[in-house]
Amino acid sequence: MESLFEPVVSGMTALFGREPTLNEMILIPMIPVFVSAFLIEWLYTAIKSGDSSLSQGKSFWWREVFANFSLGAGYYVSGALMNLLFVAALFTVVWDNRFxxxxxxxxxxxxxFFVQELCYYWYHRTAHRVRWFWTQHVSHHTGEIMNMSTAARQSILNGFVGTWMFYVPAVLIGFTPELMLGLLGANLAFQWFVHTESVPKLHPWIERWINTPSNHRVHHGRNKQYVDKNYGGVIMLYDHLFGTYEPEQEQVIYGTPRQIKSHNWFVLNLHEFVDMFRDAMAPGPISERLKHFWKPPAWQREGHEPIHTWTVERHEEVPVK
Known part of the structure; x- marks a missing residue:
């Protein structure tokens, strides 16, 4: 079995200048599978609708798909660089000081598996409720269509803003970094297949406990009852325990409460990060200005109008929290 994977490991070592993590060993070889699944989904949808251009979105649909894959490419490259520069070394230090x-x-x-899911749940929930982490996650939610390519809609800021810190406790209590990163890679690989409208709601028991396409469509909704719901990666256990589960009922409207109107790669990656710092630097008491970093994304301080460097569309039906 080891010899079977040796060419893959050797090739990725040459590419990265280091041995790949188990996370990378799972996600990178899965890229052809991800793309193939998307093409099958596209073909199925085109046949079902009788329109190979998927004209319900006209050219917008293809711009969204291109943005999704270009953001995914940036995510893979930036993730490899962050691992090379400091993340891998940081987890080595944590592991050397484990309890x-x-x-x-x-x-x-x-x-x-359940520990990794708990870490992922709290990362994911924090990424929606703390603006510093939302700057990294918002690009994933700015897609206004839902298909498997939406899963690729990731950010170059992951390592920079510190998403890795949510897995430090698991390593400190004795789970190896490789095991945690491998399970995270499997988690993210699974999630590719829940970004779709082609799969209807499944058996109620499955919907209750597994992150299905229906459950994840809810997570991407900006409908009032869908905002900040269904954070689970593979299972919905922690959403039930912590009161964030919501079943899909009315049709999902995709996007964010303040929807960025752009397909520019740099804008999609950096718009919220730039706006957060511009809000924090605007005149006012320093104690209030600093709250822009840890308050929820839609928080507003008194006397300050939120700054939007690029065009956004406000959806009033979504509550500001």
Whole structure:
């Protein structure tokens, strides 16, 4: 089995200048599978609608898909660079100072799955409720259509804003960084297939406990009842435990409460980050200005009009929190 993967490992080592992480070993070889699944979805949708151009969105549809894949390419490259520069070294330091060492067996791998899901849940929830982390996650939610390419709509800011910190506790208590990153890679690979409208609601038991396409459509909605719901990666357990589960009922309207109107790669990656700093630098008491970094994305301080460097569309039906 080791010899089977040796050419892949060797090739990725040559590409990165280091051995790939288990996360990269899962996600990068899956790229052809992801693209193939998207093409099958596109063909299925085109046949079903009788329109190969998918003209319900006209050229907008293709601009969205191109933006999705270009953001995904930036995410892969920036992730590899961040691992090379500091993330891998940081996890090595954390591992060297762990409190305990978990043995690797079937039971601990199952436990690690639920621990990783908990870490992911709190990262994901924080990324919606704390503006610093929202600057990294917002690009994923600015898509106004839903298909598998939307899963590629990721940010170059992941490592920079510190999304890795949500997995530090798991490593400190004794789960290896490789195991945690591998499970995260599997989590993200699974999520590619829930970004679709081609799959209807499934059996109620599955909908209740698994992150299905229906559950994830809700997560991408800007409808009032859908905002900040369904954070789970593979399972919905923690959404039920922490009160953030919402089933799909009315048709989902995709996007964000303040929808950026752009397909520019730099704008999609950086618009919220730029606006956050511009808001924080605007005149006012320093104690209030600093709140722009940790308050929810839609928070407004008294006497200050939020700055939008690029065009946004405000959706009044979504509550400002």
């Amino acid at each position: 305990y060492t978990m043995p690797i067996n079937l039971g601990t791998v199952i436990l690690a």
